[in-house]
Each structure stands twice: as structure tokens, then as C-alpha cells.
Amino acid sequence: MTRLPAAALAALLTCTACPAPAQEQAANDGPRNVILIVGDGMDEQQVTIARNYLHGAGGELHLDRLPLRGAMQILTTENNTSGRPVYVADSANTATSMATGVVTSRGRLATTAGADEDVPTIVELATAAGFRAGIVSSASVTDATPASFAAHISFRLCENPDLMQEVVVSDIRLGDCVADMKSSGGRGSIAEQLAESSLHVLLGGGAKHFAPTAEGDTRSVKQVARDNGFTVLESEQELAGAPVDARLLGTFAPSTLPVRLRGEDGRTAEKPRRSFLNYIHRYLGSVTLPAPMRCEPNPAFEGIPSLQAMTDIALRNLSHDNDKGFFLMVESASIDKQSHERKPCGSIGELQQLEEVLDSALAFARQQPNTLVIVTADHAQAAQLIPETSLFAAYPIPVFTPGYLARIVTPEGSTMAVNYATTTFFMEEHTGAAVPLYGNAEALGRVPPFLQQPDLFRISSDYLGL
Amino acid sequence: MTRLPAAALAALLTCTACPAPAQEQAANDGPRNVILIVGDGMDEQQVTIARNYLHGAGGELHLDRLPLRGAMQILTTENNTSGRPVYVADSANTATSMATGVVTSRGRLATTAGADEDVPTIVELATAAGFRAGIVSSASVTDATPASFAAHISFRLCENPDLMQEVVVSDIRLGDCVADMKSSGGRGSIAEQLAESSLHVLLGGGAKHFAPTAEGDTRSVKQVARDNGFTVLESEQELAGAPVDARLLGTFAPSTLPVRLRGEDGRTAEKPRRSFLNYIHRYLGSVTLPAPMRCEPNPAFEGIPSLQAMTDIALRNLSHDNDKGFFLMVESASIDKQSHERKPCGSIGELQQLEEVLDSALAFARQQPNTLVIVTADHAQAAQLIPETSLFAAYPIPVFTPGYLARIVTPEGSTMAVNYATTTFFMEEHTGAAVPLYGNAEALGRVPPFLQQPDLFRISSDYLGL
Numbered sequence: 001m002t003r004l005p006a007a008a009l010a011a012l013l014t015c016t017a018c019p020a021p022a023q024e025q026a027a028n029d030g031p032r033n034v035i036l037i038v039g040d041g042m043d044e045q046q047v048t049i050a051r052n053y054l055h056g057a058g059g060e061l062h063l064d065r066l067p068l069r070g071a072m073q074i075l076t077t078e079n080n081t082s083g084r085p086v087y088v089a090d091s092a093n094t095a096t097s098m099a100t101g102v103v104t105s106r107g108r109l110a111t112t113a114g115a116d117e118d119v120p121t122i123v124e125l126a127t128a129a130g131f132r133a134g135i136v137s138s139a140s141v142t143d144a145t146p147a148s149f150a151a152h153i154s155f156r157l158c159e160n161p162d163l164m165q166e167v168v169v170s171d172i173r174l175g176d177c178v179a180d181m182k183s184s185g186g187r188g189s190i191a192e193q194l195a196e197s198s199l200h201v202l203l204g205g206g207a208k209h210f211a212p213t214a215e216g217d218t219r220s221v222k223q224v225a226r227d228n229g230f231t232v233l234e235s236e237q238e239l240a241g242a243p244v245d246a247r248l249l250g251t252f253a254p255s256t257l258p259v260r261l262r263g264e265d266g267r268t269a270e271k272p273r274r275s276f277l278n279y280i281h282r283y284l285g286s287v288t289l290p291a292p293m294r295c296e297p298n299p300a301f302e303g304i305p306s307l308q309a310m311t312d313i314a315l316r317n318l319s320h321d322n323d324k325g326f327f328l329m330v331e332s333a334s335i336d337k338q339s340h341e342r343k344p345c346g347s348i349g350e351l352q353q354l355e356e357v358l359d360s361a362l363a364f365a366r367q368q369p370n371t372l373v374i375v376t377a378d379h380a381q382a383a384q385l386i387p388e389t390s391l392f393a394a395y396p397i398p399v400f401t402p403g404y405l406a407r408i409v410t411p412e413g414s415t416m417a418v419n420y421a422t423t424t425f426f427m428e429e430h431t432g433a434a435v436p437l438y439g440n441a442e443a444l445g446r447v448p449p450f451l452q453q454p455d456l457f458r459i460s461s462d463y464l465g466l
Numbered sequence: 467m468t469r470l471p472a473a474a475l476a477a478l479l480t481c482t483a484c485p486a487p488a489q490e491q492a493a494n495d496g497p498r499n500v501i502l503i504v505g506d507g508m509d510e511q512q513v514t515i516a517r518n519y520l521h522g523a524g525g526e527l528h529l530d531r532l533p534l535r536g537a538m539q540i541l542t543t544e545n546n547t548s549g550r551p552v553y554v555a556d557s558a559n560t561a562t563s564m565a566t567g568v569v570t571s572r573g574r575l576a577t578t579a580g581a582d583e584d585v586p587t588i589v590e591l592a593t594a595a596g597f598r599a600g601i602v603s604s605a606s607v608t609d610a611t612p613a614s615f616a617a618h619i620s621f622r623l624c625e626n627p628d629l630m631q632e633v634v635v636s637d638i639r640l641g642d643c644v645a646d647m648k649s650s651g652g653r654g655s656i657a658e659q660l661a662e663s664s665l666h667v668l669l670g671g672g673a674k675h676f677a678p679t680a681e682g683d684t685r686s687v688k689q690v691a692r693d694n695g696f697t698v699l700e701s702e703q704e705l706a707g708a709p710v711d712a713r714l715l716g717t718f719a720p721s722t723l724p725v726r727l728r729g730e731d732g733r734t735a736e737k738p739r740r741s742f743l744n745y746i747h748r749y750l751g752s753v754t755l756p757a758p759m760r761c762e763p764n765p766a767f768e769g770i771p772s773l774q775a776m777t778d779i780a781l782r783n784l785s786h787d788n789d790k791g792f793f794l795m796v797e798s799a800s801i802d803k804q805s806h807e808r809k810p811c812g813s814i815g816e817l818q819q820l821e822e823v824l825d826s827a828l829a830f831a832r833q834q835p836n837t838l839v840i841v842t843a844d845h846a847q848a849a850q851l852i853p854e855t856s857l858f859a860a861y862p863i864p865v866f867t868p869g870y871l872a873r874i875v876t877p878e879g880s881t882m883a884v885n886y887a888t889t890t891f892f893m894e895e896h897t898g899a900a901v902p903l904y905g906n907a908e909a910l911g912r913v914p915p916f917l918q919q920p921d922l923f924r925i926s927s928d929y930l931g932l
Contacts (some may be wrong), residue, residue, distance in 0.1 A: 043899075424864075449530075
């Protein structure tokens with residue numbers, strides 16, 4: 001009935017990795033590296049849903065085998081200089097916490113709440129100190145999480161020069177970045193800042209944001225990147241053939257990369273169907289739950305490089321002929337995006353992609369022992385694992401979620417019910433729980449069991465001696 | 467902007483408590499104790515909600531200062547001998563995992579799924595080996611979590627002799643325990659089993675379950691307990707005056723103990739009120755959210771002993787003149803029960819009670835260093851911290867939860883929105899996420915960063931050498 005017999009437990013529990021960090025640091029030479037792996041929206045519900053599907057309820061993720069596990073509190077503030085706390089974050093302010101150590105307001109990239117001051121990111125500090133830096137994401141590389149590590153802007157949706165004067169989605173004006181335009185003395189759009197950045201490797205989606213003409217220029221943003229020394233890659237084949245000694249900008253889809261898994265025939269979570277009587281009173285009539293479904297490969301993923309393939313190239317190029325070391329952030333972005341869209345199979349597949357990235361990171365760390373590997377999330381999400389058979393099934397009335405429900409048939413033959421019910425909007429909200437945090441042996445003694453998100457910046461900076 | 471300056475971090479991170487367990491065990495004499503503190507339904511959302519309210523988003527719970535933090539996967543099975551996994555648990559099967567190391571089906575106390583065989587609990591094994599054992603709960607002591615540690619029955623609601631032939635709630639027949647009656651060769655109801663148990667201390671609610679006449683007897687269950695050596699306590703004053711050298715059965719309310727905090731004027735989470743137009747289409751009309759509220763003391767808590775007061779008496783009596791040691795399980799039950807009822811203030815107050823119990827446990831462990839303190843939850847719950855201002859507020863349509871919402875004004879002056887939306891029933895469901903697990907210095911090297919719930923039984927048993 002258990003997965004952990006006494007002998008295995010004893011083997012696990014010997015305190016193998018607790019030398020004092022200072023001694024270790026003095027004893028080891030060679031490059032020092034930080035690999036920060038971020039599962040966007042990867043909270044404990046998402047982790048458990050993925051564990052149950054990928055390895056069974058009694059199985060283990062690769063994450064579960066890491067020697068360090070903790071919890072990280074997320075901090076957000078209102079958008080003014082003496083703002084009160086806000087209890088639920090977005091990916092812009094959370095990435096800013098991790099990239100700069102500064103707590104800011106939702107929507108901001110590496111700028112302060114209210115005062116709108118730019119704050120240096122770990123990518124900027126690391127490259128200034130002679131380290132290389134890389135970013136890999138399954139989102140557009142201009143999306144909030146990757147961009148916060150190398151760009152500064154007041155509004156996350158100003159991803160390219162055409163979006164600076166007005167961001168309009170579904171005919172609704174959501175904001176602008178006029179103050180950040182170069183003509184206003186600013187740094188320009190996110191894509192422009194990335195093209196001009198000191199990054200060594202930048203891989204993900206978002207090709208469409210590099211096509212527009214740079215502000216006050218005749219060149220495309222992509223050409224600006226080339227002129228800044230980047231080799232531009234736009235296909236799986238080009239990625240595989242990328243030169244080892246080049247700085248790389250790879251964009252493998254117009255925007256977010258397609259995900260690996262989807263629901264059967266593209267199904268998402270669905271509303272339970274209520275009979276007429278049930279509309280009169282919720283204890284009357286009957287309710288038909290969505291039919292169970294399996295997860296299946298997403299045809300749109302064909303020809304898209306995996307997150308691991310991008311990570312492997314990033315690690316290769318970052319470490320090639322590099323005595324100093326590097327900082328690499330890898331984001332599995334669509335754990336979050338698929339949860340917003342109520343697609344549990346999609347989230348599961350992207351957590352599996354994160355697991356593969358972890359494999360690569362740990363393999364690299366075996367070659368270069370001075371490599372700190374940290375895995376965490378930026379914020380919690382909406383999905384909840386709820387009972388397939390209600391706790392109240394004995395009551396002869398309909399008992400069902402008011403939200404959207406997916407009933408997933410798992411490889412071990414049970415049905416897993418996933419609920420999305422934070423909003424009636426077409427996208428789910430984030431949630432505010434502290435998120436899981438994991439580390440390799442290098443993290444033991446450096447990462448405490450409970451920390452706040454900005455502490456990650458300081459832990460990474462300290463490890464690199466910045 | 468951060469809570470963890472470099473010096474404090476360094477102090478936290480030195481690996482102070484990692485001697486090999488075997489050496490430590492050999493070197494230390496004196497009593498060995500296990501204190502297992504269970505927050506029923508205390509998942510990461512609940513912990514964060516309580517942290518934000520009690521200490522501020524940038525503050526720390528006492529839990530956050532414990533040196534060990536991990537995650538614990540919950541395992542449940544269908545009710546047959548070759549059952550498939552069930553992904554969401556109840557408090558009966560989860561307590562059975564912790565008390566016996568055996569995975570069983572929902573509703574069962576220390577009995578196997580399908581075969582219905584009794585399995586020994588850590589309370590029984592510990593007392594047989596000469597340790598004392600105690601249980602403290604803010605639920606009825608006959609409720610699933612406490613009872614699973616010292617009773618064996620197929621259906622958790624058979625709490626007293628009058629409920630063995632039929633359990634009826636709201637005119638609905640939920641089950642029976644005829645096969646467990648003494649006249650069937652069984653052990654009788656939960657209250658009868660507890661009255662006849664080897665427990666040294668049993669404190670909580672549930673007086674009404676000890677009033678009925680024991681099966682095949684002329685005595686009340688309470689009298690059976692007295693005749694088995696228990697001193698019976700029924701008020702805060704009697705608890706305070708309890709003799710140190712007595713075995714104690716204390717029941718301080720008819721059923722569950724009243725909780726410490728409640729919403730302003732008794733308010734719970736409420737449904738957003740939708741205008742007529744919004745019923746025609748969810749993007750039309752307007753929606754009025756529940757007004758913000760504060761938490762306030764619950765008048766019904768007056769005269770009820772705190773969980774800490776019960777724990778202090780339990781620790782005193784368990785350790786008095788005891789060279790061998792003890793096992794104590796303390797449950798803060800109503801983190802879960804208040805979440806079922808959509809009462810976030812109630813859950814916060816009961817998590818605060820758990821924090822006080824932790825203080826007492828750690829103070830005790832400073833006196834008796836061979837004391838393993840573990841804090842965990844049995845399963846996750848429904849409450850979710852959602853944005854007070856939607857991520858999609860820029861869209862000029864109503865964006866609101868389809869469930870129940872509480873907007874709590876926190877002491878730091880922000881508003882915290884808590885959503886309950888797992889079901890349209892009058893009670894929320896449990897959820898299936900892995901739960902947090904914490905330990906004191908004695909847990910370092912003994913409790914791995916990821917484990918499965920039944921492993922807790924083995925860790926506790928091994929610590930006591932059972």
C-alpha cells in the first residue's frame with residue numbers, strides 16, 4: 001500500500017548534501033551557473049493533476065525527487081508608491097520579483113509601482129559582470145515572464161513597436177506605453193528592448209513581434225537583433241543546426257508555441273448541462289456532466305521544438321567556451337495559459353515539458369557541479385481537482401460544479417475531475433496561494449523552506465556573486 | 467521590499483540540524499514523543515489566506531519558521547480489494563493512512579477497502595509498547611480524523627450506539643454499521659470503542675455521542691469510559707482543574723466545538739447578485755458583489771477551551787511521570803468544516819488555533835528534545851484566493867465568480883477575495899492537491915521533501931521504535 005519501504009526511506013533521508021555553502025564555494029572553481037525553471041501557474045493543484053495523469057496517484061514526478069522543497073509567498077502591490085498589498089498577482093509583477101527583487105504592481109515589467117522607475121534585472125547584472133544569460137519560453141519571448149528578465153516597461157502588452165500607442169483586444173482599448181516610446185525618451189517596446197539586449201540566447205515563440213519596423217528606424221526589429229549580433233532562427237531545423245558559438249534569437253511560432261497535449265478532439269472543460277427543472281431550483285431535475293475524455297497529442301505541436309530541445313541548445317551555447325558561467329531562465333508558459341482556457345490536458349502536457357527541462361538541467365549540473373537549479377511557479381491558478389463522485393452523492397439531488405468541468409480518464413483507468421470556477425468570463429483568473437519551490441543539491445543550505453518571491457533574485461545573485 | 471536580508475538568510479540556511487538520525491538516537495536517552503498536528507483541509511490556499519489575514523502578505527506564520535517543509539500526496543482507493551485510485555479523499559480514509567499506513571476508501575476508519583478488515587493504529591501499537599497516547603480535536607472526538615487513530619469501523623457516521631442500525635440526515639438514509647455491532651461480533655460504535663480504548667487523553671467535542679446507552683449494556687457510554695479509568699471532563703473549568711495523574715476524556719460541546727472567528731454579523735461567502743439583463747447573457751447587465759466584511763470573534767466560542775488549552779493539558783498528562791514517551795495527535799478540525807460551509811473567517815481562526823498548538827508543541831520539544839513534531843493536513847479544500855480586482859477588469863462586462871464569494875478586509879487594509887465554487891450543494895467539496903507538511907529539527911533527515919500520506923505512519927512508528 002505504500003510507495004516508500006523503510007530501506008528506500010532511509011536511503012532518501014541521509015543528509016548527503018549539507019556541507020556549509022561557504023566551504024563548498026571556496027573549494028570549487030570553474031563556471032557558476034543558475035538555471036531557474038518557472039512553471040507559469042504551476043501550483044500544487046496543477047502538480048498533483050499532472051502527477052496523477054503522468055505517473056499515477058502513487059507515482060512520482062521528477063520534481064518529487066529533488067532534495068529541496070519549499071513554499072514561496074507571492075507579493076504584489078497597488079500601482080502607487082505607497083501601495084497596499086494586492087493578494088493575487090499576474091505574471092508580469094511576479095517575474096519582476098524574481099528578476100529584480102522588487103515588488104511591483106500587476107502588468108509591470110522591471111519597473112516600480114507608481115514611480116515607474118526601471119530596476120536592473122539579473123540578466124543585466126549578470127551580463128555586466130561577465131556571465132552569459134539566456135531565456136527560453138514556450139510563450140512569445142515578449143510575454144511577461146521572459147520579458148521581465150530583460151526589458152523594462154509599464155504595461156506588459158506593449159510587445160512590439162506597433163502596440164506602443166494603443167493596445168486594443170476585441171475592440172477594447174486596454175492601455176498604451178506612450179511614455180516608454182523612444183520618442184518620449186523611453187526604451188521602446190519589449191521586442192525592441194530584447195533585440196538590443198545583452199542576452200546570449202533567447203528562444204521561444206513570438207515571431208510576429210519582431211516583424212514590425214523599429215521605432216525611428218527603417219529596419220525591422222528582427223534586423224535590429226541581427227545587427228546586434230543575434231543569429232535568428234525560425235524553425236525546428238534551424239534550431240537543430242544552430243551554430244554553437246553564436247548568440248541566438250529563435251522564434252518558432254507567431255505568438256505562444258502550440259502545446260503538446262489537448263483534450264480528446266480538442267475538448268476543453270465544459271459546463272454541466274442542467275435540465276429545465278434544475279433551473280427552477282438547484283435541488284430539482286437532473287444534471288448531465290460532461291462525458292469523460294482522454295488526453296491526446298495536439299496536432300498543432302507537430303514541427304514545434306520542445307521546451308527541452310530549446311533548453312538543450314541554450315545550455316550548449318551558454319556553456320560553450322565559457323569559464324565564467326551563466327544565468328538561464330526557462331519558462332513552461334502554458335501550464336498557466338491552458339488553465340486560463342480551461343484545458344487541463346494542455347496544462348498536463350506543459351508540466352511534462354517542464355519535467356523534461358528539469359532532466360536536462362540536472363544532467364548539465366552533473367557535468368558542471370556549480371550549477372544551482374531552482375524550479376518554481378510564478379503564481380497559482382484556477383484549476384482544482386474535485387471529486388469524480390461527490391462527497392454528497394448519497395443525497396438524491398444534483399450535486400455539480402457551478403463552473404466548468406473536465407473528467408479525464410487517466411492511464412491507470414480512473415477518472416480525474418478538474419474544475420474551473422473562478423469566473424464566468426471566457427478566461428479563468430489566477431489564484432493567490434503560495435507556490436511550490438524545488439531545488440537541486442546546490443540549493444540545500446541556500447534556499448530556505450519558506451521564502452518570498454523577491455528572495456529568489458537575491459539567492460540567484462548571491463550564487464553568482466553579483 | 468524584501469523580508470529576508472542576506473544576513474538573516476545566511477543564519478537560516480546553515481545546516482544546523484542534520485546529524486545522521488541513527489547516531490542521534492543512540493546518543494540520546496529519555497522519553498521519545500511524536501506530536502502530529504493535523505489541520506483538516508489546510509491546503510496551500512488556506513495557509514496563504516491565513517498568512518495574509520493574520521500577519522500580512524509580507525508576514526510569516528509560525529509554520530513558516532519550521533526548518534522542514536515538504537509536500538504529501540494523498541492516496542485513496544475504491545471500496546473493493548482491487549480498487550482503482552480515487553483522486554479526492556475524505557477525512558476518514560486520510561486519517562486511516564496516517565494512523566495505520568494503509569490506503570483505504572472514503573468513509574472508512576482503520577479498516578481495509580472491500581475486505582473490511584481491521585488494521586492496527588499507531589495509538590494501539592504505541593500503547594501496547596508502553597507509550598502513552600492522546601488525541602485532541604476541535605471536532606467531536608468521534609469524528610473521522612480523531613476516531614481513525616483509535617477505532618475501527620466501516621462507516622464514519624456510526625459515532626454512537628444509536629447510529630449503528632441506520633444513519634439518517636435530513637430524512638436521507640446515508641448508511642449503517644450493522645456488521646460492526648457487538649451483536650454481530652463487531653467492536654461497536656465509535657464512542658464505545660473510544661470509551662474502551664487504551665488512550666490516556668481524549669479531548670474535544672462530541673458529548674452527545676457518549677450519552678446513549680452502550681449496546682448490550684445498561685450503562686451510558688460515558689459510564690463505560692469512567693469504568694475504564696477515564697476521568698470525564700465537560701467544561702473549561704473542569705479541564706483547567708483536571709488531575710495531572712489521570713486519564714482524561716473531555717467533551718466540551720455536544721458535537722463540533724464552536725470556532726473562534728466568524729464573518730461580520732455571522733456573514734459567510736455569498737453569491738454575487740446578478741441583474742435581470744445578466745441572466746439573459748452573462749456579458750450583459752450588472753453584477754453586485756457581496757460587500758466587504760471584517761472577521762470578528764464568534765460569541766459561541768465563549769467558554770470553549772482553545773485547542774491550545776486542551777493540548778497543554780494533554781501534553782502535561784501524557785508526559786507526567788512517563789519515562790517511555792507518547793504519541794499525540796492534535797487536529798484543528800474546522801479549517802475544513804468552515805470551508806465546507808463557505809466561512810473563510812472561521813477557517814482563519816482555526817488555523818490560528820493550530821499555530822498556537824504548534825507553539826505549545828515546540829515549547830514542549832525544547833524541554834524534551836526527543837520530540838518529533840510534524841504538522842500537516844489530511845486533504846485539500848475548496849477555498850481559493852481570487853483577485854479582488856479581476857485580471858480582466860478592463861473589459862466593460864461583468865466578470866465575477868459563478869460560486870460564493872467573501873471579500874475580507876484584512877488588518878493591513880487590503881481586501882482579500884475568497885471563492886468557493888466546487889459545487890452548488892449547501893456544502894463545498896474537498897479537493898485533491900497534495901498538502902503541505904512541516905517538521906521541527908527532529909524531522910530533518912527523517913521526513914523526505916516529498917512523501918505519500920501512509921509514509922507518515924511509518925515515520926512516526928520508526929521514531930518510537932514500534
